[in-house]
Amino acid sequence: MTEVAEEAAKLRTVAIAFVANLLVAIAKSVAAALTGSASMLAESAHSWADAGNEIFLLIAERRSVKPADVSHPLGFGREAYVWSLFAAVGLFTAGAVVSVQHGITELIDPEPARDFGIAYVVLAIAAVLEGISFAQSIVQARRGAARFGRTTIEYALNSSNPTLRAVLAEDAAALTGLAIAFAGILLHQLTGSSAWDAMGSLAIGLLLGVVAVILINRNRRFLVGQTPDVRIRAAAGRALAEHPEINRVTYLHLEFVGPAQLFVVAAVDLEGDHREGEIALQLRTLERAIEKNTMIQKAILTLSVSDEPSITF
Incomplete structure (x- = not known):
């Protein structure tokens, strides 16, 4: 794959992730309002955070390929890590913190959920859209891994490409979050206890927090001067x-x-x-x-x- 084609593939991956997260965020927000589910609200916060983060990643891709000039003799490549760091911080604050805060609120002052069928339908649609985005990022990760003779997971974690790592991590977290939300809502429906729904929100928040911290740390390493393996x-x-x-x-x-x-x-x-x-x-x-x-x-x-x-x- 040529350098131009690879750059186009990265932009396409981020664009697909943005569209998928935007559609999913709207659907989850409507479902959260209709059902009153804490897990669904946490998932809507997650998707809105992801959609906003894709904008940062698109900026990262655009600005990092600017040619070197007199004031920047080594080019603008580190812009990718700066904007990807912003995206990771956004995931932590808008996704993890909101989800944990709402989960704690629901445990203290529970609100019964309703219309569980709507939640299940939205989760299923979200799984399809998130799955498409995840499949696209996996394809690109496999191409990069093959180029450098690495496994896909190793390449995704250690690659110098922060946008691909962010999209892949966010999509993986999104699919995991959907499974957690489904379990929390189902247990709420079966037991009648909203505590399960609230714990689902807490679990989603903790998941997003872990992913955000990993992404923040990886970008920090490249910003301060990461050497190759x-x-x-x-x-x-x-x-x-x-x-x-x-x-x-x-x-x-x-x-x-x-x-x-x-x-x-x-x-x-x-x-x-x-x-x-x-x-x-x-x-x-x-x-x-x-x-x-x-x-x-x-x-x-x-x-x-x-x-x-x-x-x-």
Whole structure:
């Protein structure tokens, strides 16, 4: 898949998630008003939070691909982590906090639910729409995992692509939340106790809180300077060491500056014994050659000191 096609696929995934969450949020809100179910209200808050978050993720995708300029020589890739962080915080505040708060309120001052059939129908429709969005994000995650030789779950958790991780996590949480809401409403109907419905709201809130904290932590790591895993580092090191003009590598720093975008700093020992001007030109030529790789945003090479040990990759 080309870079343009991959970017289009990411935008399509986020757009599908936004439409699905918006439709589901409206349906759940109507159902919550008609049934008085605490679990359904928690689910409506969840879906509204998800729909709002997709807007942040769309902004993240748009702003992160802006080309580098004089004031931002490493590009705008980290914008993706900033806006994805906003989305994760939104999930926590608008989803988790509201759901937990309402669950506690319902336990203290229970309100009997009614018209359970409406709730079941809305949950079923929501499951279909959320399932479509989840399937789309899974397809994209599998493509990315295949590209880097990883499992789908490993790629989703550790990928430098924050929007895909957010959509996948939110969709998984949405489907799990639907199951929790169904169980809470069903137990309320069977036992006549609204406590089950309230506990469903609490469980949904805790679920969203855990997902939000995980997403916040992942974005925080990339914002403060996340290095790639040992496999990517080893592959980059071998590519450098195997270059015909490079004798050995004594220092290598790799850092994500955006989704699938790396900043490379390396100290190398060049073949031959050239004059200073020739070496400077040779290093610059090597840097430009390295930057032709679509994953390299910027490369900076410097000369190794003779007593520095070589790195083995």
